[in-house]
Amino acid sequence: MTLPNLGEFEHLVLLALARRGGEAFGVDVGEEIRATAGREVAVPAVYVTLTRLEAKGLVGSRLEAGETGRGGRARKRFVLLSEGVAALERSRDTLSRMWSGVRLRPEEARS
Amino acid sequence: MSRGARPPRLAAWLLRRALPAAHREDLAHELEVRFGELAEREGEGPARRWYGRQVAAAWRPDVYFAWPGSAGWGADLRHGLRRWRRQPAHVAACVLVLALGAGGAAAVQAIFAWLTGSPVRVPAVEEVHTVIAADSAAGEVSSFGRAETYAFAEALGELESGRQAITAATVRRAGVTTHERIGLVDEDWFRLMRIRPAVGRLPASPDEVLLANAYWRGQLGGDVAVIGETIHVDREPYVVVGVAPADFQPPALPLLWRRVPDVAAASDARATLLVRLTDEAARLRARTRIQAVLETIDGQAGRAVRRADLRGVGVSGASEGERSSIARAGQLLMGLALLLLLGGIANAANLIGGDAARRHGELSVRAALGASRGRLTRQLLNEGALLGIATTAASVGVARLLLWGVPRWLPLQPGTRLDIELPTGAILVATGLSITAALLASAVPVRAALRDTSLLRSRSGAPVRTGRSRDALAAMQVAQAVVLIALAAGFARSMTLLRALPSGYAPDGTAVFQLTAPTTLFDTTRVREIQERILAAVGERPEIRSASLITPVPIIGWTPREVRIGPASAAIPASELRTSANFFAAAGVRIVRGEAFRDGDRDVVVVTETLARSLHPDGDVVGRTIEAGEGVVLRIAGVTEVGTWGGSEPAAMMFRALRPGESRSVAVLVRHDVDWRGGSADLAATVRSVDPELTVTVLGSLHDLHDRAHLLTRGIGALAALFATLALLVSAIGLHANLAHRVATRTREIGIRIALGASHAGAVGEFTRSGMRVALVGLVAGLLIAAAATRLIQAMIFGVRPLDPVVLGSTAGILGIVALAATLLPARRIAAIDPARTVTAE
Numbered sequence: 001m002t003l004p005n006l007g008e009f010e011h012l013v014l015l016a017l018a019r020r021g022g023e024a025f026g027v028d029v030g031e032e033i034r035a036t037a038g039r040e041v042a043v044p045a046v047y048v049t050l051t052r053l054e055a056k057g058l059v060g061s062r063l064e065a066g067e068t069g070r071g072g073r074a075r076k077r078f079v080l081l082s083e084g085v086a087a088l089e090r091s092r093d094t095l096s097r098m099w100s101g102v103r104l105r106p107e108e109a110r111s
Numbered sequence: 112m113s114r115g116a117r118p119p120r121l122a123a124w125l126l127r128r129a130l131p132a133a134h135r136e137d138l139a140h141e142l143e144v145r146f147g148e149l150a151e152r153e154g155e156g157p158a159r160r161w162y163g164r165q166v167a168a169a170w171r172p173d174v175y176f177a178w179p180g181s182a183g184w185g186a187d188l189r190h191g192l193r194r195w196r197r198q199p200a201h202v203a204a205c206v207l208v209l210a211l212g213a214g215g216a217a218a219v220q221a222i223f224a225w226l227t228g229s230p231v232r233v234p235a236v237e238e239v240h241t242v243i244a245a246d247s248a249a250g251e252v253s254s255f256g257r258a259e260t261y262a263f264a265e266a267l268g269e270l271e272s273g274r275q276a277i278t279a280a281t282v283r284r285a286g287v288t289t290h291e292r293i294g295l296v297d298e299d300w301f302r303l304m305r306i307r308p309a310v311g312r313l314p315a316s317p318d319e320v321l322l323a324n325a326y327w328r329g330q331l332g333g334d335v336a337v338i339g340e341t342i343h344v345d346r347e348p349y350v351v352v353g354v355a356p357a358d359f360q361p362p363a364l365p366l367l368w369r370r371v372p373d374v375a376a377a378s379d380a381r382a383t384l385l386v387r388l389t390d391e392a393a394r395l396r397a398r399t400r401i402q403a404v405l406e407t408i409d410g411q412a413g414r415a416v417r418r419a420d421l422r423g424v425g426v427s428g429a430s431e432g433e434r435s436s437i438a439r440a441g442q443l444l445m446g447l448a449l450l451l452l453l454g455g456i457a458n459a460a461n462l463i464g465g466d467a468a469r470r471h472g473e474l475s476v477r478a479a480l481g482a483s484r485g486r487l488t489r490q491l492l493n494e495g496a497l498l499g500i501a502t503t504a505a506s507v508g509v510a511r512l513l514l515w516g517v518p519r520w521l522p523l524q525p526g527t528r529l530d531i532e533l534p535t536g537a538i539l540v541a542t543g544l545s546i547t548a549a550l551l552a553s554a555v556p557v558r559a560a561l562r563d564t565s566l567l568r569s570r571s572g573a574p575v576r577t578g579r580s581r582d583a584l585a586a587m588q589v590a591q592a593v594v595l596i597a598l599a600a601g602f603a604r605s606m607t608l609l610r611a612l613p614s615g616y617a618p619d620g621t622a623v624f625q626l627t628a629p630t631t632l633f634d635t636t637r638v639r640e641i642q643e644r645i646l647a648a649v650g651e652r653p654e655i656r657s658a659s660l661i662t663p664v665p666i667i668g669w670t671p672r673e674v675r676i677g678p679a680s681a682a683i684p685a686s687e688l689r690t691s692a693n694f695f696a697a698a699g700v701r702i703v704r705g706e707a708f709r710d711g712d713r714d715v716v717v718v719t720e721t722l723a724r725s726l727h728p729d730g731d732v733v734g735r736t737i738e739a740g741e742g743v744v745l746r747i748a749g750v751t752e753v754g755t756w757g758g759s760e761p762a763a764m765m766f767r768a769l770r771p772g773e774s775r776s777v778a779v780l781v782r783h784d785v786d787w788r789g790g791s792a793d794l795a796a797t798v799r800s801v802d803p804e805l806t807v808t809v810l811g812s813l814h815d816l817h818d819r820a821h822l823l824t825r826g827i828g829a830l831a832a833l834f835a836t837l838a839l840l841v842s843a844i845g846l847h848a849n850l851a852h853r854v855a856t857r858t859r860e861i862g863i864r865i866a867l868g869a870s871h872a873g874a875v876g877e878f879t880r881s882g883m884r885v886a887l888v889g890l891v892a893g894l895l896i897a898a899a900a901t902r903l904i905q906a907m908i909f910g911v912r913p914l915d916p917v918v919l920g921s922t923a924g925i926l927g928i929v930a931l932a933a934t935l936l937p938a939r940r941i942a943a944i945d946p947a948r949t950v951t952a953e
């Protein structure tokens with residue numbers, strides 16, 4: 001299977017999922033991005049991205065019975081699949097090769 | 112806090128609206144669960160703040176970048192702002208014409224709220240009642256002398272009571288002395304009013320004062336360090352111990368309250384008795400119980416006593432009749448403002464319609480790329496909403512400007528400072544009207560622009576034909592301008608006619624001053640001496656021809672009486688002024704029969720011809736006696752000429768002899784040489800020099816008092832004139848824009864016609880005539896509506912008929928001149944058309 005290329009935000013979402021041990025609710029992924037990357041993200045944006053990654057086969061999900069909620073509604077927990085891990089590794093390698101040997105100009109280094 | 116904590120309903124609803132249907136339930140549930148977890152872990156406050164951030168992020172397209180559909184709103188707003196940058200004049204014109212109407216309506220609402228008085232804000236105000244006694248001589252009174260209020264004390268029983276008097280005093284703080292209104296209250300009054308100080312405590316002794324919150328915030332910067340400071344009231348030191356709460360606003364709000372053991376004795380103003388049932392009494396029985404108690408007082412006071420809800424006494428102390436007049440005036444003004452707004456909507460629709468016609472190419476391209484009519488409509492309406500937001504800000508500015516300017520245009524008492532605030536309600540009015548008006552102004556041209564079914568097929572740049580609708584809009588603007596001009600002209604003519612009525616006095620060369628002698632500083636003997644010295648000092652000035660004491664202030668005040676010429680005759684209502692003998696010379700009142708009274712005369716009156724005829728239609732009243740209240744018998748010494756005395760019909764007045772010292776609160780009326788150019792301030796200085804502790808207030812001339820008597824009519828007239836001017840400006844813009852658009856879109860056609868032999872002058876004439884035809888249609892429609900509108904305001908104007916030729920003629924003249932100028936300006940561009948260049952241009 002050809003692994004899809006990851007967009008920047010998709011990369012962040014997958015990494016956050018990985019940092020959470022490979023399994024998390026959508027809200028937790030958003031909080032991980034905010035806490036670690038220092039970037040404000042909207043939970044709905046994270047949720048949509050996870051759904052798109054699920055459609056790409058990089059992420060899976062399962063429903064879990066919630067402890068609270070209207071009528072005991074189940075919550076969706078997202079799981080990082082092996083294809084998702086492979087896509088992350090490929091993306092990391094690609095970026096590393098691109099960074100290799102790059103000398104930033106002094107002005108850029110200071111900014 | 113339990114895990115079952117739920118986010119706020121409104122926030123949850125907003126979040127759901129922002130979520131697409133596919134993920135709505137899952138996400139909403141997810142966020143709700145997280146809210147509960149946060150609430151349990153960190154508290155409901157942090158959880159609410161977190162949830163609010165999620166709601167805000169869901170509605171922000173730039174954060175929620177992957178959200179399908181959200182980009183449309185942001186794109187529309189960004190596109191709208193880009194277009195604004197390219198057409199600042201067009202946007203400014205649209206915003207201006209809408210903001211004038213919306214801001215005017217908001218200003219009217221603020222003025223109306225101010226006129227009718229802020230609601231009396233006293234805790235449980237419906238339980239507090241003012242005791243009012245019916246006095247057949249003076250009408251109803253709500254204040255009593257010392258013996259009376261303490262005689263009621265025994266009968267009050269189940270009632271809590273407190274006494275207050277509002278009086279004038281000199282207040283000195285930080286080296287600055289001003290004349291202010293202060294409240295004298297007894298110790299029970301604070302408990303009766305249920306006051307809890309915002310800062311400090313309540314006065315516990317007579318040398319302590321409580322400041323009003325408005326004074327503390329406005330003049331002292333809300334500085335708590337003022338507690339403990341010394342302030343001098345009528346030259347006596349008092350310690351500031353507290354500040355009243357901001358929401359405590361009793362009628363006639365004073366600067367401060369001073370506690371006194373005996374209110375009635377401490378003030379030259381009589382004390383008002385306030386009562387309330389004690390907490391234990393049943394509220395439903397309150398009115399019946401109070402009435403029963405007051406009937407006991409009735410027996411003791413010897414006159415009918417009733418109670419009135421404290422809320423009935425507004426901040427301005429307006430009577431029922433005055434509030435009814437003010438309500439009618441407020442409705443009229445709001446109608447005028449909304450009419451102005453209607454014209455603004457028509458004008459903005461005209462301008463936006465022209466712009467939509469120019470954008471036909473752009474809209475066609477978007478439609479060709481797949482945008483539906485709904486999408487295009489949404490885009491144009493979003494731009495209209497953006498216009499509404501800009502209009503809101505501008506209308507608040509217009510409202511503030513009007514509220515700043517209106518008090519300066521009105522003929523108020525010299526030295527009166529009037530600051531009318533823009534309340535929240537008025538701002539909401541401005542917001543609602545602005546957004547509604549902008550959307551309405553956008554909707555008409557949107558519909559017109561998209562109605563053209565050739566939208567998808569037309570070549571780029573082909574104009575959309577909107578000529579007839581734009582003419583109709585321009586005519587509508589002209590009609591509303593005509594109505595406003597006619598109403599303003601009606602008010603102006605009314606004031607002119609009122610001034611032309613025989614007043615009964617000679618107002619030129621007069622000046623009036625109000626004197627107030629506080630009880631704490633002036634005893635009766637001193638009051639008499641002061642008044643005699645003032646008359647002497649003023650009379651010594653070479654430019655002064657005569658001076659007189661008078662109470663109350665003439666034209667704007669009088670004492671109502673009922674007089675009888677015999678015990679069996681009917682009581683006739685009359686208005687009494689008490690004056691010294693020089694009054695007739697000072698006021699320029701002509702005695703037509705008999706003579707004026709002399710200094711020292713007692714129980715002698717001079718009546719107007721109108722009252723004389725009412726008393727004795729068949730004979731002469733000079734020398735006869737009349738009864739004016741129980742035991743008051745007066746001899747008629749003379750009769751003056753007929754006069755309106757500030758009203759709109761001949762007044763039944765009687766002038767009764769007043770000796771110096773008989774009244775503490777008097778006015779001084781002086782007549783000076785007509786060619787004397789000195790000011791009232793100069794004369795006031797002479798009066799003040801007699802005794803610096805006297806409070807002297809400059810009221811102006813008899814002309815000024817006459818204008819003040821008609822303040823409401825003049826105020827409405829001034830605002831109507833302002834709205835009319837604005838409406839004229841708006842309609843001129845509309846006519847100009849209409850014709851300019853027509854010239855611009857038909858430039859090629861005109862060039863061809865001129866190339867084929869038509870003259871420039873002929874083309875200019877043709878377009879000018881077309882513009883004037885639109886103005887004429889608007890003029891005729893406007894005059895018909897104005898005639899009907901004048902009928903509605905007959906009660907507020909004097910001597911102006913619905914089809915008054917002067918009013919209609921002046922309206923048509925003003926409108927005609929402005930319309931001609933507005934149409935000639937764009938039509939003149941035709942003269943600059945070069946047919947050769949126009950025909951060959953693509």
